Amino acid sequence: MQKIRVRFAPSPTGSLHIGGVRTALYNYLLAKKLGGTFIVRIEDTDQARFVPGAEEYIFNSLRWLGLEEDESPLKGGPFAPYRQSERMAVYSEHVDLLLKKGLAYxxxxxxxxxxSARAAHPDGSWQYNAATRHEMRNSLSMSGTELETLLADGTPYVVRLKVPKNEEIRFHDVVRSWVMVHSSTLEDKVLLKSDGMPTYHLANVVDDHLMEISHVIRGEEWLPSAPTHVLLYRAFGWEETMPQFAHLPLLLKPVGDGKLSKRDGEALGFPVFPLSWMDESRNVEIPGFREKGYLPEALLNFLAFLGWNPGTEQELFGMDELVQAFSLDRIGKSGTRFDIQKANWFNHQYLQQKSDDWFKDGIENVLGLPVPAETLSKWVALVKERCTFPYEIYEMISNLTHFNGEVDQNLLKEKWHADASAGLGVFLSCIDSVASWTAAEIKLAFTAAVEGAGFKSGKLLLPLRIAITGKGAGPDLMLFMELVGRDECAIRLRNALERFPNLI
RNA sequence: GGUCCGUUCGUCUAGGGGUUAGGACACGUCCCUUUCACGGAUGAAACACGGGUUCGAUUCCCGUACGGACUACCA
Structure with a gap:
């Protein structure tokens, strides 16, 4: 049986787009599922768009997500180098082959x-192809001596693929089944640029073949050029071992038309990059999923379901389960809108699964002191289930513990009613006699004291919350009172009674 | 404009010639909580349209509409 070898082939032209991350994920999943090899190849043949640091960013992102490759520029491998800019000799050698065969010119x-050729056809119909190439300056339209002179003079040139004039190109795509295109609609694509660099088409096909790639899993934006690639495999005589194609549906904007872009994230307030990215042109740091508090396992699960599903009703899949369940034939065909709310839901799910200990450092940091296990789990229990992101937990605890006595005047006006001061005063006066300072005991003591003085305890709960936390809503008050301690509660109560309107 | 791809609730989707068209997110209501969330229950919500084929089409075929991608010496 054929060895499974897949590759993720990003260009280091900027940060990694979230759609690219999904492509990497699907490649990774297929490789792991079938016991294959996951390769990362850097396609850095465009010198003009090269961005320093982009390659490092790509690998950092993959590391954060746990998508570890088997072969790459970093890890090496039997088909090194894995950076296209280091494979120039390979490409020129292969272009020569095509030139000799008369399949390129x-x-x-x-x-x-x-x-100007294009401008002569304002409807955009002009193409460099079998119908027009004789009108252009190329080795097919000029004499051999003219060609030799040009070449000898060092005149800059490109090499183009000589697309056959009248051929039906039919190829199989795992997600789209058979795709048919007529060669007359294809352009004689540039294979080798005048700077000597290969274009994507050439480099991609040559490398995929040489690296023995079995499946090309990439975005749908490549579907229109796939026929050209098929022609290239044919031209090289590699059609027999041509990889299988799988073109993934695109990620679309959450609202409006078009595919998801960086701008959408900024406009709508959600990340579109895995990690934060420094936008040099505007000198701003754009936070990524990681910085926004998304857990890698949640992002992965979310992304896996954008265009794929297991066909069951299970939605929560850890990486191992994803690997188990994944298959190319369950990838959908249509574009997928990016819905950050679903990502948030996944994040919430995964956050709830975290152990108390996972929050230890963060909570101790907020509290500024070491926290014993038992106390830690109470803090976690107090806030975890109401949070989607880890930072919300720390923020919530911080707000609770660092209450400075300031209360929204409207809240006070509405909720700090006539009995509040008197009733809470009663509780304050006996706060020291609460037998043991635990949530249950506090509640008992509070009710007893307040009811004993003729107040409805339920009506005093909100004022109590305001006095203790300054807010009209929030996590379990009694548990918080236990955690923050008797003395602090007494201070906050006293403070409130002094400062808030005494309506009695 | 041309080429190619696509179209099931607002969104992600399951399904597939005969189903009460299922789930999840989001939304509404109720319960829980003398708060707010969480959770539970529940509700509203979809087969783009027109022709075929067929006893029967959301499912198959063809058109139309709409959406998307591509149309660079970018990937």
Missing amino acids: YAFDSTEDLE
């Missing part, structure tokens, strides 16, 4: 020539 057209 030299073209000397200037950018201006191309532009």
Whole structure:
């Protein structure tokens, strides 16, 4: 049986888009599922768009998510190098092969020539192909001596693929089944740029073949160029071992038309990058999923379900389960809107599964002191279930513990009613006699004291909350009172009674 | 404009010639909680349209509409 080898092939032209992360995930899942090899290849053939640090960012992102590759520029491997800029010799050698076979040709057209050819057909119908190439300056339209002179003079040129004139190109896509395109609609794509670098099409096909890639799993934006790639495999004589294609549906904007872009994240307030990314052009740091408090396992689970599903009603899948359940034939065909609310739900689910200990450092940090296990679990119990992100937990505890006595005047006006001061005063006067300072005992003592003085305890609960926390809503008050301690509660109560309107 | 791809609740989707078209997110209501969340229950909510094929089409075929991608010496 054929070895499974898949690759994730990003270009280091900026941060990793979340759609790219999903592509990486699907590749990874297929490899792990089938006992194959997951390769990361860096496609850095565009010198103009190269961004320093982007490659490092890509690997940091994969590390954070736990998508560890088997072969890459970092890890090496039997098919090194894995950075296309280091494989120039390979490409020129292969271009020569095509040139010799007469399946590719030299073209000397200037950018201006191309532009004017296109401009002559304002409907955008002009293509460099079998119908037009004889009108252009290339090795097919000129004499052999002219060609030799041009080449000898060092005239800049590109190499183009000679697309056959009249052929039906039919190929199989795992998610879309058979796709058919007529060669007359295809352009003679540039294979080798005038700077000597290969284009994506050439480098991609050559590398996939040489690296023995079995499945090409990539975004749907590549579907239109897949026929060109098929032609290339054919031209090289590699059609027999051509990889299987799987073009993934695109990630769409949450609202409106078009595919998801960086701008959407900023406009709508959610991340579209895995990790924070420094946008040099605007000199701003854009927070990623990690910085926004998303857990990697939640992001992974969320992303896995954007365009794929296991066909059961289970939604929570750890990485191992994802690997088990994954299969290419359950990938959907249609574009998927990106809905951050669902991501939040996943995050909430995974956050609830975290052990008390997982929050230890964060909570001790907020509290500024070591917290014994038993107390820790009470703090966690107090706030965890109402939070979606870890930072919310720490923030909530911080707000609770660092209450400075300031209360919203409207809240006070509405809720601090006539009995509040008197009733709470009664409780304060006997606060020291609460037998043991635990949530249950506090509640008992409070009720007894207040009812004993003729007040309805239920009506005093909200004023008590306001006095203790300054808020009209929040986590369990009695448990919080236990945690914050008797003395602090007494202080806060006294404070409130002094400062808030005494309506009696 | 051309080429290719797609279309089930607002969103992610299951399903597939005969189903009360299922689940999840979000939303509404109720319960729990003398708060707010969480949780539980429940409700509203979909087969784009028009033609075929068929006893029967949401499911198959063809058109139309709509959406998307591509249309660079970018990937």
